[in-house]
Amino acid sequence: MRNTYLYLALGFVLSGQLAAHAQGPATAKTSKPAPAAESAKTIAARTKGYQKFDGFFPFYWDEKTGTVLLEVSRLDQEVLYVSSLPNGVGSNDLGFDRGQIGQTRIVKFIRSGPKVLLLQPNYDFRAVSDNADERKSVEQAFAQSVIWGFKVEAQEGSRVLLDLTPFLLRDSHQLAKRLAAMNQGAYKADESRSAMFLPNTRNFPKNSEFEAIITLTGDAKGQEIRSVTPDPDALTVHMHHSFIELPDANYQPRRFDPRAGFFGTDYMDYATPIDQPIVKRLINRHRLQKKDPTAAVSEAVEPIVYYLDRGAPEPVRSALLEGASWWNQAFEAAGYKNAFQVQLLPEGADPMDVRYNLIQWIHRSTRGWSYGASITDPRTGEIIKGQVSLGSLRVRQDYLIAEGLLQPHETGKPTNPEMMKMAVSRLRQLAAHEVGHTLGLYHNYAASTLDRSSVMDYPMPRILLRPDGTVDLSQAYAVGIGGWDKRAILYGYQDFPKGKQEEQELQNIINQTLKDGYVFIADEDSRPVGSAHPYAHLWDDGQNAADELNRLMDVRQKILANFSEKAIADGRPMATIEEALVPIYLLQRYQVEAASKAIGGLYYTYAVKGDGQTTTKFVAPEDQWKAFAALMRTISPAELALSEQLLQKIPPRPVGYPSSRETFTSRTGLTFDPTGAAESAAATTLDFLLNPQRAARLVEYHARDNQQPGLGQIIDKLLDQTWKSKPEDGYRGEIQNRVKTLTLNSLLGLAASSQSPANVKALATLKIEELKDWMSKQAKSAKRDEQKGTLLAGLNTIKQFEANPDKFQPAPALPMPAGPPIGSEEF
Known part of the structure; x- marks a missing residue:
């Protein structure tokens, strides 16, 4: 059974391999001369004059022909194969980001006559049994996949030599297929414009890394590809390939529990007794063990270490290091000392190297989602590599929101530092959030109703008003890991000493989490527009959605009453007041959605038989009517109207500053359309x-x-x-x-x-x-x-x-300007 959730469904990781990296890549050397032969039958003869790279899979490089020959002695032995995209396209709409992890597969090389096939077994269906015939019956019942076929170039005993070059120079990320599906044009890989990239082609004792420059050529059609490519008919990226030794058998899988908040790996086990569930479910997590499991606090045998992209500038770098490091608070609460660490990526290290858990700072043409992905062992759920991608433009949106809230730009006065403080505090929270995904955690969208108890929720900045009516952003974003996060890490990573029954200990952890009042509600119950849970929503705040909506409307009303050109810096066109106005005018947009869920709402939990949780409960009628009244306030003319004083300060857009999806759509041509803005909000x-x-x-x-x-x-x-x-x-x-x-x-x-x-x-x-x-x-x-x-x-x-x-199709209303990050949703 496949894990269908996109955020952390990407694969399989190697743990405990940094020691191997300390040895460095094997030194490149030239093979000793062998007798020349036109039709060489030995590896030594076939690779004469090639540069040899020793390591997990020895390979040979010929500078003259651009050929990579792979030596395989591990026939029929399973390894991990991971593809990725080191150099991306830079478009949120297209979604091909720098560092994006592609397909992750367990594969093995098998020999058949003059051919060697790269076969992917089917791990969705298994028979976990000592009976070889039982295992074989399941293997033969379901299809497998041959990824590639190679002709044997040479051999010596059990060692065979394969030409890996065509495999590496193909469109492994399937960009052409995906671009065609998005109507961006018809492309295909152009071998004449593609080549190996040697700086990131390396060999290590337990992994072999290959990288290629791939150019797709064709007839560009879409505006998105044209907006980010110098020549849209020639799209050049890098594609990376990793062959990795599978983890050893010492990892102990942990059972999945829908109340615990972890992503899972599941499969059908046909060796299961008839009276037990055939679907086996495991949580996804890193391998972590105490040096002394009997100690209340112990160092880890091998700590979990994350590395920050060296390309992140200050103050971003310090904020990301600090925010990601918050997770050590949770591991300390689980009895570990220094078990979670965040460091700067070593100079010269390859970010795509599977041995590095990575936090990368990525650039796109417009602001977009950040996400946390993982490479995960499909056999066990063990996370081998966590990879966080943080969009660099999102912090600028937080700064823009702070400008609209504070109206700070007064001629002759210094810039208010509160905008930068708010933006940087959001970066800390964002780093912690995305790292949480790579530790195995789902979103928890109910956390905002219990005093912001999880960084795995989407946070709305908490905007307060001082007694004098000025805006207070001192509590905009929470600091540190939340209480629910600590309980989740306890379930996923607690190391139980011998003599303790793990199943009972895990149940005790869940029972205490429920007793403490924590509720976990994930994406499937929160993202759909028509969803019903009154606690589950993105970017909301407060214990009661209707009360918070009314409070937020009061804040909005106060700010809009005084909104002016002080929202923009000196020297900027007056029309750009609109950019700062948009998030303030629509300050209620997410809380509106949250409040709407109370109407026809149903409170429920991921209850398990016997756990004592409330299974389902109607939202009280009085709460529904309170939510209705709050929603009606958001469409009243008094709330939607802007002051005449402000409207006179927003001229049409000047040359060089066109309108965009970040600004309001107008029905009045070039002029600002206040009634249109009201229309998009009310609709x-x-x-x-x-x-x-x-x-x-x-x-x-x-x-x-x-x-x-x-x-x-x-x-x-x-x-x-x-x-x-x-x-x-x-x-x-x-x-x-x-x-x-x-x-x-x-x-x-x-x-x-x-x-x-x-x-x-x-x-x-x-x-x-x-x-x-x-x-x-x-x-x-x-x-x-x-x-x-x-x-x-x-x-x-x-x-x-x-x-x-x-x-009948009613006339469409004007759309709201972009609110969430642009592009496909976060994973």
Whole structure:
């Protein structure tokens, strides 16, 4: 069974191999001359004049022809093969980052006549048994994969020589296939523009490393590839290949528990007794053992060491070293001394070398996600290499947010250091977060509701107001590892002395974690727009989502009331006020999504039979209505309107400063569109509120318990506070009319959506019919043109819906500017 979660699903790692690196790569040398022969049959004769690199797999290099010959004496012996991308493309949208780990496989070279095949066994299906015939029956039942075929160039006894060059110069990262899927163009590897890269082609006693310069040529079509490539018809990157000795059998796998917070490795074991589960589940973790398991505190036999990219500048470097080092707090709590260390990568070391757990600082054309990936032994779940990738532009976004919050730029005054403090504090937390993934940990999106108890949550900066109304960022981001993180590391890495029953000790750890009140809720329950758990969300804060939304709206209102050109530094175009305005105007965006989950919400846990946890519980009706009221506040004209004083300070974009996905979309051409900004914010709230899955739960939960809010009640109150509210004049009236239109479109979209079940469609259609009757009456008596026009346009839209409800598509609202990091989501 495959681990389908993308963040840490990449593979297999070598632990305890840094000692091998201390010996350094074997010295390159030239083979002794052998008798020349056109059709050499011995390895010595075939490699005459080649440069030899001794190590795990000896190989030979010919400078004249650019050929790499590999000597294989380990036929039928399994090794680890890892491919990676040392030099990336630099686009968040395309996702081909520097240092990206590609496919990780267990492989073996097998001989068949004149050929040697590189075979990947199928470890998803096994028979863990001493019975060879039983193991063979499973092996023969499922397909394996031959990765490559080689012709034997020469041999001496059991040693064979293979031409590895075509294997190394291929598109191992499948960039061409992926670019085609993204409509960026048709590419293929061009051998004439590809070659070996010798500086990172090395040999060590337990791993052999190869790197190649690969050029893909073709016909570029997409804007994304054009934006980051000098010649988009010729895309040149580096691809790296590692052959690694598999870890020894001394690693002790640990069982997976859905409450513990670890990623897992699973497979089907056909040797399992019939009365036991056939799927075996193990957690992913590094190998770590105490020197003295009986001691309360002991040093580790081999500490876990992470290395920081030398390319990270100050103050980034110090922040990342400090933040990543926080994890030692968790290992200390588990009884280890100095078991987790962070150091600067040794000068001259190859970051792709599998023996280095790496924290790398990567650059892209726009801000994007950071992520933590691992190479993991598919047999056992042992993490061999952790690899963190941190996008360099994200810190600038935090600095920009701080500028908008503090309005610090006053002519003649020094720059406020609080912006840099906030940005650097976020870097520390980010480093700890991504390293946590490479230690085996999932996200825990419920942690923000329990005093920010985990760095594995996505943190919203905690923005406070002082009594004088000024912004206080002193608590923007938490410092150090959280309480839940320590409990998780205890489960994954505690070393139990002899005489202790591991299963019982692990259960005791889980029991205490639950007793302490910690809740673990992962991605699958948090990311979907229609998800139901009231605690599980990204970038939220506070114990109660509705209370925090109201508090955040108060903060937002205060900041916007005084927003001005003091948000930008002297010498910048006035139009760039918009960049600082965007995150402040949309300060509520994540808390809106969090609050929406209370409506039709269901509290639940990853309960295991007998553990005493609450399995499921409806969100209390009063909490749902409180959340509804908070959401209605976010679409009120009073909250969405900007001051006339501010609007007069935002001119059209000047030459050289075009609008982007980081700025608001305008319906007014080149000018700033405040009503459009309101539209994008309000539409987001309505999309969350009238999500088809949420609507379906409202119907179901009300049917099971009539004290629960029903979908009809929610729609009625929504219409009362939008369409049926007292009409406003002027600018606020325009926003109000826009919100009315958005509300109708969302309701029509709910009725038309193929994702809406029949009972939801029925209720939504009923409410549309009732609204139509009300609108028809109002249109006859409306006095102002704007009000009457909105009513008539709404009636016309309903008419279009009624003509063909199954194919009706409401007019799309203006999108919000980019909020989360740009590109595919973090792993």
